[in-house]
Amino acid sequence: MRMHFSLQTTICLVASACGRSVAAQADYTNYVNVFMGTTGGGNRFPGVVAAPFAMVKLGPDVQSGTTDAYSGYLPSGNIWGFSMMHESGTGGAPKYGVVSQMPVVGNVSNPLADLSQGRAAADQGQIGYYKSSLTSGVTVELAAMEHAGLYQYSFPSGSSSSVVVDVSHVLPSFRGLGWEQHYSGGNFTYSSDGHYEGSGTYNNGWNLSPDWTIYFCGRFSQQPSSMKTFKGTGTTLSSYDSTPSVSGTERVGGVFTFTQTNLTSRVGISFISSSKACENLDREIQESTSLQSLMNNAKSKWNAQVLSKVQVSGASDADLQLLYSSLLGMFLIPSNRTGENPGWSSAEPYYDDSFTLWDTHRCHTALFHILEPVAYEEFIRSLIDIWRHDGFMSDARSSNYNGRVQGGSNQDNVLADAYVKGVRGAINWQDGFSAMQTDAEETPPNNHDPKAPDSSTKEGRGALPDWLKYGYITPAFTRAVSRAVEYSTNDFGLYQVASGLGNSADAQKYLTRSRNWRNHWNPAATSNNHSGFVVPRLANGSFVAQDPLGCGGCYWGDAYYEDNPWVYSLNAIHDVYTMKKFIGGDDKFVDRINKLWDLKIFNAGNEPSFTSPYLYNFVKGKQYMSVQRSRDIGKLYNSGAAGLPGNSDAGAMESNILWQMIGLYPMTGQTTFLVLSPWFPQLSIDLGNGRRLEITTTGGNKDSAYYVQSLKVNGENWTKAWVTYQDVFASGGTMEFVLGSTPADWATDDLPPSPASGDL
Incomplete structure (x- = not known):
């Protein structure tokens, strides 16, 4: 994994030393390792969070045996999707891992099958940016705004490129405590212009919540050569054809195939409606918006706000x-x-x-x-x-x-x-x-x-x-x-x-x-x-x-x-x-x-x-x-x-x-x-x-x-x-401290207050 650091060893503080303007313009993100605390039980989310408290938290979902991926991320194992929502640093059981898509090389015969891929190299990341290189030869780069995300795909040359959107995708739990999330149902619709909308409904998780629904809206930078919807249970398909809309309690989604090897996918989400998800997408990430501009925007916000x-x-x-x-x-x-x-x-x-x-x-x-x-x-x-x-x-x-x-x-x-x-x-x-x-x-x-x-x-x-x-x-x-x-x-x-x-x-x-x-x-x-x-x-x-x-x-x-x-x-x-x-x-x-x-x-x-x-x-x-x-x-x-x-x-x-x-x-x-x-x-x-x-x-x-x-x-x-x-x-x-190598009895005045102790 990559840690993006500058060689600078100090950040100027005092105006007489280097000028406050230098401190104000410093890029503190150079000192951030987004992978801090992602292993050893830290459970931190390393993916893209475009600003403090952003609703979208876009990153990989990894499966490794029966290990719970609380934030979606694990350092080893196969990636089985890149989803828009995650928690960070939580325990108990995973939450979210919804509104996912997975790139697949070539045509997809069964979108309900295990499409996961290993990583050809360690994931890379910095504030506002995440990159995964898959063993299939696909490179996935991610950036985001507060309510929308950008996927940038590079497929190997000489083959067709497919993206699978699986509405049933949700982070599982293997602890057997009854805290695992469940998929209740969803709907998925695509239009002739290649954009798609829909929603997924899920429940349970660590907070034992009843059904809740997230809506999504997606657009690609290229017109698909083929668009299909699917429905099925487990890995068994009940339908997989060019019908533009599916819904129900079965697993549903869509498969988009392209002749181009480089494309981007823009996705907006909303808890209100799919039309609101489209509004969020069109407001925050336009067709001309570049991954680099989103990275710069995220760094600017994190620098300024925190x-x-x-x-x-x-x-x-x-x-x-x-x-x-x-x-x-x-x-x-x-x-x-x-x-x-x-x-x-x-x-x-x-x-x-x-x-x-x-x-x-x-x-x-x-x-x-x-x-x-x-x-x-x-x-x-x-x-x-x-x-x-x-x-x-x-x-x-x-x-x-x-x-x-x-x-x-x-x-x-x-x-x-x-x-x-x-x-x-x-x-x-x-x-x-x-x-x-x-x-x-x-x-x-x-x-x-x-x-x-x-x-x-x-x-x-x-x-x-x-x-x-x-x-x-x-x-x-x-x-x-x-x-x-x-x-x-x-x-x-x-x-x-x-x-x-x-x-x-x-x-x-x-x-x-x-x-x-x-x-x-x-x-x-x-x-x-x-x-x-x-x-x-x-x-x-x-x-x-x-x-x-x-x-x-x-x-x-x-x-x-x-x-x-x-x-x-x-x-x-x-x-x-x-x-x-x-x-x-x-x-x-x-x-x-x-x-x-x-x-x-x-x-x-x-x-x-x-x-x-x-x-x-x-x-x-x-x-x-x-x-x-x-x-x-x-x-x-x-x-x-x-x-x-x-x-x-x-x-x-x-x-x-x-x-x-x-x-x-x-x-x-x-x-x-x-x-x-x-x-x-x-x-x-x-x-x-x-x-x-x-x-x-x-x-x-x-x-x-x-x-x-x-x-x-x-x-x-x-x-x-x-x-x-x-x-x-x-x-x-x-506060001006004088420090030394041995203890000193300097705090001789009143002890800290103990307000509930009365006259004790």
Whole structure:
């Protein structure tokens, strides 16, 4: 695979050094490896995404035995189509892989047969461009706009050229968990001018969605010498002839054959209608539009909207590649589908493919807000509008359908984070709070998920009956303990917004409920010289015996989801002082965090662990330990194909390493950022409207002399191991670090706030 990098080793930041115009004109895409995180479980999508949040994600679909291709891509195996829609960095089961076409050398005798091809060379890619060379001799090059894609084919000379459009094409899952997608039916029509239209209907996938439909419209650069439609089941044809239209629940599609060996195919998609798909195509990619112009357009948009927002100097090529490749991975999804919502008519923005806020609320959405504030406000408005029309906001959503909720209603955390940081614009915050209250007070109908049949996994808080009745969650509900910890943080989010809106009664109620995680704390639970862990609790109030190092399968049917009591006992980040007290004071608290590494519990690729390494900042004199953990985590990343320590999870993993580079870490739902240690001598973040955060380091280096010796914030000596959003982001600011090779006791002032802890 090709990594398209420039030889430039630094990007100018300071005007006196090289002029701001140089920095403004830099092509940061030269540092992006689109294949970062595509192997080793990262599941990132390497294909063409023409702009942040683009609806079209055009790339290859690869089959390799019984391996799930979550983003369509696998590094080895045969390509069996190139499709218009994909997710990025998700797990569970693949979603989309629809509106596909496959080039075939020669005439096609059976379009329902396996037409897949191996690759003659490794795929190549950069922002706005993707290339596959097939063993059949066909070269496929891809480019796109937000709602349309361009396929450029080069066939071997001396044979006819065919393109098969298979409406039934959808990414499969082989895990046997009941999460595989299904094709329900479709229609396909071609016209005498060679253009075609149609739609496909699909269902299921990881979010268990019912039938949903995508429409398409395609045009070729050459008039076909032959056009046929087909219908059949499996690989058995029931019709294959020149009839210009087919439809039904059988597999349907069309085959176009050409005498030319070089041709392009333009395809538009829409969730509204095939005529809207044609409109999208004709507006975005005309017959004269070149692949190169689309590449240039994509690079321009990514540079302007995301990549140029972060500028550094003094960085190695490897770190620049990691920085800008991570920024790409952060903004591939969600998908901006404003104007493409088939569910309701609204003047509000509409975003889909939030997959999932359980993954992204811890650190992704806080950086989303800082780097893309306009889109972030739109995203918040979209969440609220989904509540207006669907009844609940979405913790996860794809194909215009909510699901699946893994823990709490973490959209509440996201709204709270936006509110306390002053995000207003066109957001109706009274509606926003009402949407949050729906999560907090209304039990969603059970969608009877086979993996967790006790309550809804579609939306809201399925275990709410226990939460309201007992103030904790009994084993009658799956994931009882991890849900309880998350419900506490969700209720803290409601407290934050209610307080800001002047609703004192609700604020007090939800602040009290935010402390209910304490009801799962069993001081008698012991493990490795530590006492006190969150454990399951029965309706009669008794605790269930629980080995804090165990969690069963750590999955849907267990008391803890994707981690164990050691980790979840440190997850009430709004109530850290109480955690410290329960654990036994500062020394025990530090040792409790240390044990995550000593006992090999900590997993940098798993979101419940994300904040734990930086809780040392809540103990005076221990900020350096957060820095050390931060640097250790940084070593697990690189910009290569296996460069992520776990599933990208819609960019959650990439946002985590970006915060390490910046030298701060967000406490979601609060204005607090914990101070770590920046990677670069100079880093500048464009905050919009002429505001910037300028971060500098002197006296040290990223790899060996990274401990904070002193810090100035906005020119003033700073002796706290935390800053607030207002300090450095609201109006911009400066942070001047002095670094060294040994720890220094510099953070002697107040500890970070623990707003739910009261007078503890």
